[in-house]
Amino acid sequence: MRRDAELEERLFHALKATALGRPCYAFGSLPSTMDVAHQLAQAGTEEGSCVWAERQTAGRGRSGREWSSPSGGVYLSLILRPARGAVEVPQLALVTGLAAARAIHDLTGLAVAIRWPNDVLIDGKKVVGILAESATDQAGRRYVVIGIGINVATPVSELPAEAGSLAHGATPPPSRFSVAAACLRHLERLYGQWAVDGFAAVRPQFVQWSGLFGRLVKVTTGQGTLEGQTLDIDEAGRLLVRLDSGLVRAFEAAEIRLLR
Numbered sequence: 001m002r003r004d005a006e007l008e009e010r011l012f013h014a015l016k017a018t019a020l021g022r023p024c025y026a027f028g029s030l031p032s033t034m035d036v037a038h039q040l041a042q043a044g045t046e047e048g049s050c051v052w053a054e055r056q057t058a059g060r061g062r063s064g065r066e067w068s069s070p071s072g073g074v075y076l077s078l079i080l081r082p083a084r085g086a087v088e089v090p091q092l093a094l095v096t097g098l099a100a101a102r103a104i105h106d107l108t109g110l111a112v113a114i115r116w117p118n119d120v121l122i123d124g125k126k127v128v129g130i131l132a133e134s135a136t137d138q139a140g141r142r143y144v145v146i147g148i149g150i151n152v153a154t155p156v157s158e159l160p161a162e163a164g165s166l167a168h169g170a171t172p173p174p175s176r177f178s179v180a181a182a183c184l185r186h187l188e189r190l191y192g193q194w195a196v197d198g199f200a201a202v203r204p205q206f207v208q209w210s211g212l213f214g215r216l217v218k219v220t221t222g223q224g225t226l227e228g229q230t231l232d233i234d235e236a237g238r239l240l241v242r243l244d245s246g247l248v249r250a251f252e253a254a255e256i257r258l259l260r
């Protein structure tokens with residue numbers, strides 16, 4: 001796993017408008033950018049540093065799933081060192097999903113919708129996946145690695161059936177570097193708002209870009225599966241669902257499938 005100096009130079013120029021994404025350690029291929037970002041964070045690497053791979057051979061998604069990572073996508077992991085409480089840290093995945101949705105919309109004009117907690121969909125197909133993993137470094141400081149995967153120029157034939165790609169909707173798709181730069185720009189702004197005022201400050205924007213409310217969904221948690229109607233997102237980033245029994249429940253972590 002050798003760093004690619006030429007790629008790092010190109011990324012340096014592409015990402016120079018933001019503090020997030022610098023420095024960016026870039027590789028042609030990695031098993032997963034998450035692992036390298038954790039190693040760097042463990043050793044004390046500063047907030048904003050990022051790891052980029054052109055391809056991943058063992059890209060990972062939420063709930064132990066695989067993340068298909070052929071050439072043509074954005075695969076990056078960002079190190080953050082938030083000062084907010086540990087219970088609020090999972091909200092960063094929602095904040096990042098919002099940043100990615102805004103970035104894609106800015107660059108393509110395509111209709112994007114966030115499927116809580118942080119999938120970005122175009123025409124019902126998932127084009128962005130976000131993975132947030134927190135841990136403690138060797139000095140005992142908490143950090144978060146935010147993994148961002150975006151199918152930009154990826155041929156859909158190389159992706160799972162439920163996935164989409166910007167190459168499908170926007171012809172030609174924007175460059176991967178411009179997608180990453182726009183995403184990090186939005187994230188820098190949103191992360192700043194979240195850092196000062198918490199998720200409550202980001203919630204109205206998140207709600208505006210969510211494509212879920214009033215829909216019948218299947219909610220799967222570690223405890224099992226329930227069905228209900230999505231109502232809202234609360235100020236802690238939890239999804240409020242009216243269950244078939246009439247009870248309203250707030251979910252902190254779950255997988256959502258739209259039924260209607």
Ligand code: BTN
Nearest residue numbers: 032059060061062129130147149
């Ligand atoms: C999901 O929706 O399940 C999350 C997918 C996260 C994928 C990204 S790609 C960059 C980073 N490296 C990984 O191995 N995973 C994340």
